[in-house]
Amino acid sequence: MEIKKFKFKRDKYRKTRGGTSHFLDLYCTKCKNHLLLYQKDGPGILKRLYLDRILAPDELISSKLLVCLKCSSLIGNLSIYEKEKRKAFNLIPGTLTKKISKGEYDV
Template sequence: MNNLNKFKNPYYKKIRGSVLLELTCAHCKTALLHYQKVGKGNVRVLHLERIVAATFDCFKQAKQLTCPTCGTRLGLFDEKHFGYRMIRGHTMQRFLF
Protein backbone atom coordinates (compact mmCIF):
# COMPACT_ATOMS: atom_id res chain seq x y z
CA MET A 1 0.00 0.00 0.00
CA ASN A 2 2.48 2.59 -1.17
CA ASN A 3 0.20 5.21 -2.66
CA LEU A 4 -2.54 5.70 -0.08
CA ASN A 5 -5.20 8.36 -0.10
CA LYS A 6 -5.28 9.44 3.55
CA PHE A 7 -8.45 10.77 5.17
CA LYS A 8 -9.01 12.58 8.46
CA ASN A 9 -10.98 10.73 11.09
CA PRO A 10 -9.79 11.78 14.57
CA TYR A 11 -13.04 10.88 16.36
CA TYR A 12 -12.95 7.11 15.81
CA LYS A 13 -9.35 6.76 17.01
CA LYS A 14 -10.38 7.97 20.46
CA ILE A 15 -13.17 5.41 20.95
CA ARG A 16 -12.27 2.72 23.45
CA GLY A 17 -12.17 -0.73 21.88
CA SER A 18 -11.54 0.45 18.32
CA VAL A 19 -8.89 -1.25 16.20
CA LEU A 20 -7.22 -0.41 12.90
CA LEU A 21 -7.75 -3.06 10.21
CA GLU A 22 -6.35 -3.61 6.75
CA LEU A 23 -8.96 -5.00 4.35
CA THR A 24 -7.77 -7.05 1.38
CA CYS A 25 -9.56 -8.76 -1.48
CA ALA A 26 -9.93 -12.49 -0.77
CA HIS A 27 -9.67 -13.39 -4.45
CA CYS A 28 -6.51 -11.54 -5.58
CA LYS A 29 -5.02 -10.61 -2.15
CA THR A 30 -4.73 -6.91 -3.06
CA ALA A 31 -4.63 -4.49 -0.11
CA LEU A 32 -7.66 -2.20 -0.43
CA LEU A 33 -7.97 0.12 2.56
CA HIS A 34 -7.31 0.81 6.23
CA TYR A 35 -10.46 0.89 8.36
CA GLN A 36 -11.06 1.95 11.97
CA LYS A 37 -13.33 -0.81 13.36
CA VAL A 38 -15.34 -0.23 16.52
CA GLY A 39 -16.14 -3.34 18.56
CA LYS A 40 -15.23 -6.94 18.01
CA GLY A 41 -16.39 -9.22 15.24
CA ASN A 42 -16.34 -9.13 11.47
CA VAL A 43 -16.81 -6.08 9.27
CA ARG A 44 -20.46 -6.26 8.22
CA VAL A 45 -21.01 -2.62 7.27
CA LEU A 46 -18.09 -0.55 5.97
CA HIS A 47 -18.96 2.96 7.17
CA LEU A 48 -17.46 5.59 4.88
CA GLU A 49 -16.50 7.99 7.67
CA ARG A 50 -14.35 5.32 9.38
CA ILE A 51 -12.04 4.76 6.39
CA VAL A 52 -8.55 5.97 7.30
CA ALA A 53 -6.71 5.34 4.02
CA ALA A 54 -7.53 3.70 0.68
CA THR A 55 -5.66 2.69 -2.47
CA PHE A 56 -8.59 3.75 -4.69
CA ASP A 57 -11.41 6.26 -4.52
CA CYS A 58 -14.12 4.30 -2.73
CA PHE A 59 -16.41 7.35 -2.48
CA LYS A 60 -17.01 7.49 -6.25
CA GLN A 61 -18.27 3.90 -6.51
CA ALA A 62 -22.02 4.28 -6.46
CA LYS A 63 -24.06 1.15 -5.80
CA GLN A 64 -21.41 -1.52 -5.25
CA LEU A 65 -17.85 -1.74 -3.97
CA THR A 66 -15.56 -3.65 -6.33
CA CYS A 67 -11.89 -4.61 -6.23
CA PRO A 68 -9.89 -2.32 -8.56
CA THR A 69 -7.61 -5.12 -9.82
CA CYS A 70 -9.81 -8.20 -10.30
CA GLY A 71 -13.31 -6.65 -10.35
CA THR A 72 -14.77 -8.87 -7.61
CA ARG A 73 -17.87 -7.40 -5.97
CA LEU A 74 -17.08 -6.79 -2.29
CA GLY A 75 -20.13 -4.95 -0.98
CA LEU A 76 -23.39 -3.19 -1.79
CA PHE A 77 -24.21 0.40 -0.81
CA ASP A 78 -26.61 0.75 2.11
CA GLU A 79 -28.27 4.18 2.40
CA LYS A 80 -29.53 3.48 5.92
CA HIS A 81 -26.01 3.17 7.38
CA PHE A 82 -24.25 5.38 4.77
CA GLY A 83 -21.76 2.69 3.96
CA TYR A 84 -21.26 -0.59 2.14
CA ARG A 85 -22.84 -3.81 3.40
CA MET A 86 -20.00 -6.28 2.88
CA ILE A 87 -20.50 -9.63 1.15
CA ARG A 88 -19.36 -12.40 3.45
CA GLY A 89 -16.14 -14.17 2.46
CA HIS A 90 -15.08 -11.68 -0.22
CA THR A 91 -12.66 -9.71 1.98
CA MET A 92 -9.95 -10.62 4.46
CA GLN A 93 -8.95 -8.48 7.40
CA ARG A 94 -5.84 -8.21 9.54
CA PHE A 95 -5.01 -6.02 12.52
CA LEU A 96 -2.55 -3.15 12.18
CA PHE A 97 -0.74 -2.12 15.32
Protein backbone atom coordinates in the same frame (compact mmCIF):
# COMPACT_ATOMS: atom_id res chain seq x y z
CA MET B 1 5.49 5.91 -2.25
CA GLU B 2 5.03 7.61 1.03
CA ILE B 3 3.61 5.99 4.13
CA LYS B 4 0.83 7.85 5.86
CA LYS B 5 0.10 7.04 9.48
CA PHE B 6 -3.56 7.46 10.42
CA LYS B 7 -5.08 8.37 13.74
CA PHE B 8 -8.38 7.04 15.04
CA LYS B 9 -11.45 9.12 14.36
CA ARG B 10 -13.01 9.84 17.72
CA ASP B 11 -16.68 10.72 17.44
CA LYS B 12 -20.16 9.71 18.61
CA TYR B 13 -20.09 6.53 16.54
CA ARG B 14 -16.93 5.37 18.27
CA LYS B 15 -18.42 6.32 21.64
CA THR B 16 -21.57 4.23 21.15
CA ARG B 17 -19.38 1.22 20.38
CA GLY B 18 -17.52 1.43 23.65
CA GLY B 19 -14.84 3.95 22.75
CA THR B 20 -12.32 1.47 21.40
CA SER B 21 -11.03 1.05 17.86
CA HIS B 22 -8.51 -0.85 15.85
CA PHE B 23 -7.21 -0.59 12.31
CA LEU B 24 -7.77 -3.34 9.80
CA ASP B 25 -6.07 -4.02 6.51
CA LEU B 26 -8.68 -5.52 4.21
CA TYR B 27 -7.70 -7.71 1.28
CA CYS B 28 -9.61 -9.12 -1.65
CA THR B 29 -10.04 -12.84 -0.99
CA LYS B 30 -9.90 -13.67 -4.68
CA CYS B 31 -6.73 -11.88 -5.81
CA LYS B 32 -5.14 -10.94 -2.43
CA ASN B 33 -4.99 -7.26 -3.41
CA HIS B 34 -4.85 -4.83 -0.49
CA LEU B 35 -8.22 -3.12 -0.80
CA LEU B 36 -8.29 -0.57 1.94
CA LEU B 37 -7.42 0.57 5.41
CA TYR B 38 -10.35 0.56 7.83
CA GLN B 39 -11.10 1.76 11.32
CA LYS B 40 -13.20 -0.79 13.18
CA ASP B 41 -14.94 0.61 16.24
CA GLY B 42 -15.75 -1.62 19.18
CA PRO B 43 -15.86 -5.42 19.33
CA GLY B 44 -17.80 -7.79 17.09
CA ILE B 45 -17.61 -9.03 13.55
CA LEU B 46 -17.39 -6.93 10.43
CA LYS B 47 -20.80 -6.88 8.74
CA ARG B 48 -20.58 -3.60 6.89
CA LEU B 49 -18.00 -0.96 6.14
CA TYR B 50 -18.98 2.55 7.09
CA LEU B 51 -17.75 4.98 4.49
CA ASP B 52 -16.48 7.40 7.11
CA ARG B 53 -14.23 4.63 8.42
CA ILE B 54 -12.56 3.82 5.12
CA LEU B 55 -9.35 5.74 5.65
CA ALA B 56 -7.67 4.97 2.33
CA PRO B 57 -7.77 4.92 -0.64
CA ASP B 58 -10.15 7.82 -1.29
CA GLU B 59 -11.45 6.54 -4.63
CA LEU B 60 -13.41 3.76 -2.92
CA ILE B 61 -15.52 6.24 -0.97
CA SER B 62 -17.13 7.89 -4.00
CA SER B 63 -18.55 4.68 -5.46
CA LYS B 64 -21.90 2.92 -5.07
CA LEU B 65 -20.24 -0.45 -5.25
CA LEU B 66 -17.22 -1.63 -3.41
CA VAL B 67 -15.14 -3.33 -6.05
CA CYS B 68 -11.59 -4.64 -5.96
CA LEU B 69 -9.51 -2.18 -7.98
CA LYS B 70 -7.32 -5.00 -9.25
CA CYS B 71 -9.61 -7.91 -10.19
CA SER B 72 -13.00 -6.11 -10.20
CA SER B 73 -14.59 -8.56 -7.77
CA LEU B 74 -17.69 -7.17 -6.09
CA ILE B 75 -17.09 -6.83 -2.37
CA GLY B 76 -20.08 -4.81 -1.15
CA ASN B 77 -23.12 -2.70 -2.02
CA LEU B 78 -23.81 0.78 -0.80
CA SER B 79 -26.64 1.19 1.67
CA ILE B 80 -27.69 3.38 4.55
CA TYR B 81 -27.40 2.05 8.08
CA GLU B 82 -30.81 3.32 9.20
CA LYS B 83 -30.13 3.43 12.92
CA GLU B 84 -27.48 6.07 12.42
CA LYS B 85 -28.40 7.35 8.93
CA ARG B 86 -24.90 6.47 7.94
CA LYS B 87 -23.58 5.32 4.58
CA ALA B 88 -22.09 1.85 4.57
CA PHE B 89 -21.11 -0.93 2.22
CA ASN B 90 -22.94 -4.15 3.05
CA LEU B 91 -20.35 -6.85 2.60
CA ILE B 92 -20.73 -9.91 0.47
CA PRO B 93 -19.69 -12.82 2.70
CA GLY B 94 -16.34 -14.38 1.94
CA THR B 95 -15.01 -11.61 -0.32
CA LEU B 96 -12.76 -9.98 2.27
CA THR B 97 -9.77 -11.10 4.26
CA LYS B 98 -8.73 -8.99 7.22
CA LYS B 99 -5.57 -8.41 9.19
CA ILE B 100 -4.90 -6.20 12.17
CA SER B 101 -3.11 -3.09 10.95
CA LYS B 102 -0.86 -0.45 12.45
CA GLY B 103 -2.85 2.21 10.60
CA GLU B 104 -0.30 2.88 7.89
CA TYR B 105 -0.98 3.17 4.20
CA ASP B 106 1.23 3.78 1.15
CA VAL B 107 -0.08 6.88 -0.56
